Amino acid sequence: MKKRVTIHDIARIAGVSPATVSRVLSKSSYPVSSDMRKKIERLAEEHDYIPNMVGKQLKTHKNMTIGVIVPTISNPFYSSVVLGIEEMARRNNYHVFLCNSLQNPKQEDEYLEKLFENQVKGVVLSSISFNRALLTRLIKLGLKVIAIDQPIDLQDVFQIKFDYRKGGYMATQYLLDKGHRRIAFITAPLDRPSRQSIFDGYRDALQDAGIAVEERLVNVSEPAEGDETRGEFENGKLLTRRLFDLDELPTAVFACNDMTALGVINELTAHGVKIPEQMSVVGFDNIDFSQMIAPPLTTIHQPSYEMGKLAYNMLMELMGGGQAEIDIVLQPKLIERSTVAVKK
Amino acid sequence: MKKRVTIHDIARIAGVSPATVSRVLSKSSYPVSSDMRKKIERLAEEHDYIPNMVGKQLKTHKNMTIGVIVPTISNPFYSSVVLGIEEMARRNNYHVFLCNSLQNPKQEDEYLEKLFENQVKGVVLSSISFNRALLTRLIKLGLKVIAIDQPIDLQDVFQIKFDYRKGGYMATQYLLDKGHRRIAFITAPLDRPSRQSIFDGYRDALQDAGIAVEERLVNVSEPAEGDETRGEFENGKLLTRRLFDLDELPTAVFACNDMTALGVINELTAHGVKIPEQMSVVGFDNIDFSQMIAPPLTTIHQPSYEMGKLAYNMLMELMGGGQAEIDIVLQPKLIERSTVAVKK
DNA sequence: ATGAAAGCGCTAACAA
DNA sequence: TTGTTAGCGCTTTCAT
Numbered sequence: 001m002k003k004r005v006t007i008h009d010i011a012r013i014a015g016v017s018p019a020t021v022s023r024v025l026s027k028s029s030y031p032v033s034s035d036m037r038k039k040i041e042r043l044a045e046e047h048d049y050i051p052n053m054v055g056k057q058l059k060t061h062k063n064m065t066i067g068v069i070v071p072t073i074s075n076p077f078y079s080s081v082v083l084g085i086e087e088m089a090r091r092n093n094y095h096v097f098l099c100n101s102l103q104n105p106k107q108e109d110e111y112l113e114k115l116f117e118n119q120v121k122g123v124v125l126s127s128i129s130f131n132r133a134l135l136t137r138l139i140k141l142g143l144k145v146i147a148i149d150q151p152i153d154l155q156d157v158f159q160i161k162f163d164y165r166k167g168g169y170m171a172t173q174y175l176l177d178k179g180h181r182r183i184a185f186i187t188a189p190l191d192r193p194s195r196q197s198i199f200d201g202y203r204d205a206l207q208d209a210g211i212a213v214e215e216r217l218v219n220v221s222e223p224a225e226g227d228e229t230r231g232e233f234e235n236g237k238l239l240t241r242r243l244f245d246l247d248e249l250p251t252a253v254f255a256c257n258d259m260t261a262l263g264v265i266n267e268l269t270a271h272g273v274k275i276p277e278q279m280s281v282v283g284f285d286n287i288d289f290s291q292m293i294a295p296p297l298t299t300i301h302q303p304s305y306e307m308g309k310l311a312y313n314m315l316m317e318l319m320g321g322g323q324a325e326i327d328i329v330l331q332p333k334l335i336e337r338s339t340v341a342v343k344k
Numbered sequence: 345m346k347k348r349v350t351i352h353d354i355a356r357i358a359g360v361s362p363a364t365v366s367r368v369l370s371k372s373s374y375p376v377s378s379d380m381r382k383k384i385e386r387l388a389e390e391h392d393y394i395p396n397m398v399g400k401q402l403k404t405h406k407n408m409t410i411g412v413i414v415p416t417i418s419n420p421f422y423s424s425v426v427l428g429i430e431e432m433a434r435r436n437n438y439h440v441f442l443c444n445s446l447q448n449p450k451q452e453d454e455y456l457e458k459l460f461e462n463q464v465k466g467v468v469l470s471s472i473s474f475n476r477a478l479l480t481r482l483i484k485l486g487l488k489v490i491a492i493d494q495p496i497d498l499q500d501v502f503q504i505k506f507d508y509r510k511g512g513y514m515a516t517q518y519l520l521d522k523g524h525r526r527i528a529f530i531t532a533p534l535d536r537p538s539r540q541s542i543f544d545g546y547r548d549a550l551q552d553a554g555i556a557v558e559e560r561l562v563n564v565s566e567p568a569e570g571d572e573t574r575g576e577f578e579n580g581k582l583l584t585r586r587l588f589d590l591d592e593l594p595t596a597v598f599a600c601n602d603m604t605a606l607g608v609i610n611e612l613t614a615h616g617v618k619i620p621e622q623m624s625v626v627g628f629d630n631i632d633f634s635q636m637i638a639p640p641l642t643t644i645h646q647p648s649y650e651m652g653k654l655a656y657n658m659l660m661e662l663m664g665g666g667q668a669e670i671d672i673v674l675q676p677k678l679i680e681r682s683t684v685a686v687k688k
Numbered sequence: 689a690t691g692a693a694a695g696c697g698c699t700a701a702c703a704a
Numbered sequence: 705t706t707g708t709t710a711g712c713g714c715t716t717t718c719a720t
Contacts, residue, residue: 001486006697017707022699033705048481053461054402055697058712074427079417086444098442100430117397137392142345233636262636269638292577292606293637294613350713361691366715377689399713402696
């Protein structure tokens with residue numbers, strides 16, 4: 001294992017000062033004679049010089065990495081968001097420091113702190129925590145934060161929002177338009193603002209149609225910890241099973257996300273219920289998989305990849321001292337596929 | 345925005361030397377009187393002291409981050425591997441620097457270099473490149489590398505292998521046992537060793553059964569770039585379409601991975617072909633989704649999460665100066681679900 | 689038990 | 705155009 005060569009080594013070999021070497025190797029605009037420049041570049045190449053960003057960073061207080069904290073990348077929705085962020089970051093020579101909070105607020109805080117210790121200056125955060133103590137402290141110390149997916153109600157935190165309520169409303173309205181009156185809502189715990197909003201949309205759509213919300217048709221699961229993705233699916237199955245305890249099945253199911261909808265469909269199919277002939281199903285998110293199943297899932301599109309890109313752009317704006325940014329609210333879109341039939 | 349407080353600030357306030365402050369705040373084992381220790385801890389707390397890891401790292405040449413390079417986390421197989429690595433890393437207070445090479449060898453090299461510049465000392469790599477120039481250089485400079493998924497034939501690179509050939513053999517043999525004789529193989533380009541090996545297994549199983557490999561039943565797609573996950577699915581669809589040009593359909597399809605198998609199933613269903621009654625399908629990987637579809641997919645299990653954990657452990661061993669590590673070959677397992685029927 | 693001082697690799701005034 | 709020097713925040717020998 002060869003010793004690492006530094007700017008000083010190159011300087012010594014070239015018989016010049018480290019400053020000159022720094023100027024050429026860091027692509028500074030500072031003037032250096034072209035002979036010198038060539039010589040140094042050649043020497044650097046020959047000696048396998050690779051810059052040490054830690055030294056540079058300590059001096060300049062700048063770095064090229066941003067943090068991203070999401071519940072888990074095993075959820076295709078988040079992996080798509082992350083890919084969007086990373087794509088933009090790459091183009092601008094930034095790095096992404098990815099953290100999976102795994103439904104654990106403590107984990108979220110630990111990552112936040114670690115990120116900050118590592119001098120990360122900007123973070124895109126899908127927060128599952130309610131305690132804003134640490135976040136507030138870090139923001140005071142200069143951390144820039146963009147909230148996605150879950151709102152964060154703090155001064156100086158800007159948001160890429162999504163109109164979950166409207167999405168919930170649209171999905172329900174669509175089912176209503178197809179003639180359905182008994183529409184079940186199946187969801188993971190309403191402990192996240194996004195889910196609560198989807199439920200609000202469901203409720204409002206029913207009420208606007210003059211239909212009372214039947215409590216037995218609203219199925220909320222118990223909170224769980226760990227990797228959520230498998231959980232959402234299992235959840236969908238579990239809550240669907242409860243439907244069969246009812247005197248009469250609903251004619252349609254609206255699930256709080258696609259993973260849950262997959263569970264619903266799976267369980268329904270296991271019970272011999274045909275989709276959409278005997279039961280209509282609508283999901284939420286429009287993950288790639290939703291169109292890969294048979295029949296392909298009708299769902300509400302949430303532009304995850306674009307969300308990632310937007311989040312990156314807003315973060316850069318913020319970090320570049322841009323100010324008075326405005327929150328963005330992305331609009332839902334209904335994707336009609338094949339899991340909904342007209343109620344006969 | 346408050347100015348960041350350093351150990352010097354704390355030292356000044358406490359009226360002691362920075363050395364003493366460092367000793368207590370970095371949890372050094374060096375003796376410090378308990379009065380002093382308490383005072384410093386209190387002051388640090390009061391003044392919101394947060395250590396600067398960059399300074400520390402420059403001095404100690406140690407850091408707590410490892411790199412992980414995979415084709416894309418939007419592929420559930422890789423996201424599961426990454427989660428396994430991250431889980432272990434977290435337990436040991438390590439960080440994961442995640443990079444998606446997106447099927448692009450140049451991107452892979454860029455990330456490798458960036459990682460190294462940032463003083464990352466260990467990397468878990470699923471390489472899609474064939475050019476080992478940079479990697480060889482970095483290894484000479486002390487980088488430790490664990491290869492997963494795709495073998496890397498370099499001195500000092502240790503591997504978590506998977507017996508792809510055996511997996512391919514098992515899947516084909518299983519189909520053979522069920523009475524199938526005309527078994528199509530559908531795959532993305534054989535430019536990765538893993539896929540080639542799966543094909544070898546397919547071929548060998550047929551040959552051992554005294555069945556000639558029919559060229560028209562082996563469908564290989566053209567190379568593509570970009571985010572592969574959607575591509576694999578589309579690929580499965582595309583190649584399945586070609587099957588219908590044949591004089592006679594095969595009775596079973598073996599796909600090189602589950603995403604492709606989903607595409608196969610999707611296209612088959614679109615053509616009104618019932619699975620498994622009219623066509624049997626076997627996948628490869630056993631991603632979570634493979635059991636979420638209807639009917640659930642029969643497939644070859646590749647232990648992605650465990651692979652991640654193993655990779656982390658091996659890497660730590662290597663980085664800790666452990667030597668004479670031995671490559672590991674994980675064994676495939678057939679998961680019988682519902683997409684295969686006995687050939688009548 | 690505490691402090692002084694050097695230095696990790698790099699950059700950036702300032703000087704020459 | 706090039707060099708000198710100081711120092712980013714931290715740890716760590718060596719002294720005291």
